[in-house]
Amino acid sequence: SQTIHQWPATLVQPVGSPLSLECTVEGTSNPNLYWYRQAAGRGLQLLFYSVGIGQISSEVPQNLSASRPQDRQFILSSKKLLLSDSGFYLCAWSFGQGGNSPLHFGNGTRLTVT
Amino acid sequence: QQQVKQSPQSLIVQKGGISIINCAYENTAFDYFPWYQQFPGKGPALLIAIRPDVSEKKEGRFTISFNKSAKQFSLHIMDSQPGDSATYFCAATMYGAQKLVFGQGTRLTINP
Numbered sequence: 001s002q003t004i005h006q007w008p009a010t011l012v013q014p015v016g017s018p019l020s021l022e023c024t025v026e027g028t029s030n031p032n033l034y035w036y037r038q039a040a041g042r043g044l045q046l047l048f049y050s051v052g053i054g055q056i057s058s059e060v061p062q063n064l065s066a067s068r069p070q071d072r073q074f075i076l077s078s079k080k081l082l083l084s085d086s087g088f089y090l091c092a093w094s095f096g097q098g099g100n101s102p103l104h105f106g107n108g109t110r111l112t113v114t
Numbered sequence: 115q116q117q118v119k120q121s122p123q124s125l126i127v128q129k130g131g132i133s134i135i136n137c138a139y140e141n142t143a144f145d146y147f148p149w150y151q152q153f154p155g156k157g158p159a160l161l162i163a164i165r166p167d168v169s170e171k172k173e174g175r176f177t178i179s180f181n182k183s184a185k186q187f188s189l190h191i192m193d194s195q196p197g198d199s200a201t202y203f204c205a206a207t208m209y210g211a212q213k214l215v216f217g218q219g220t221r222l223t224i225n226p
Contacts, residue, residue, distance in 0.1 A: 006157075032212055034213070041221075042218075042219070043203070043216060043217070043218045043219045044158070044203065044216045044219075046213060049212060049213055051212060090157050090158075092157070102148050102160045102163060103148075103150075103158075103160070103214055104160070105150075105157030105158050105159065106157050107155075107156055107157050108155070108156070108157050110155070
């Protein structure tokens with residue numbers, strides 16, 4: 001069966017510091033990978049998605065970037081965090097055949113920028 | 115045209131009652147409609163999904179009703195329980211789209 005791992009679970013970072021969140025998927029090959037952000041009490045905002053190694057699509061221009069160095073690894077980064085980067089960050093995967101398969105989410109990282 | 119509109123934003127139901135959450139879409143190319151359930155501090159989890167070739171799908175106490183002509187679909191939770199208290203998201207996508215369009219979410223509270 002497939003599993004998704006996301007870490008850390010919580011993170012407190014000062015403004016201006018760098019960020020690196022990592023997500024890995026096990027049990028499948030060539031998944032589609034996604035980064036979402038959820039503000040407190042709000043909906044799901046798609047930040048980035050990837051259909052293959054090195055292929056990143058950005059949905060919202062912002063202070064963040066994403067990379068996919070390996071097939072089942074997805075990394076969310078920032079060089080300098082802003083207060084507005086605080087939120088709940090969720091990694092997700094789906095089967096990458098191009099069809100409409102469901103998303104499977106990790107348990108998220110709660111980021112607080114102080 | 116890519117939006118999915120979800121209502122209500124919040125809902126309070128008594129234990130044993132029926133919870134109903136509605137979603138509407140405009141893009142007639144959408145052909146897959148999942149619902150997600152999210153508990154506080156956790157990622158959303160797939161609850162139930164439907165394709166437009168059926169008008170209803172039931173899994174336990176959870177039922178999706180789908181009205182293709184009205185471009186609407188809804189989630190019904192029968193005999194609602196306090197453990198159903200969570201945020202629910204509807205979503206839609208189409209073949210080859212690679213990503214889901216989510217509704218804004220409904221915070222459901224079941225009072226004991």
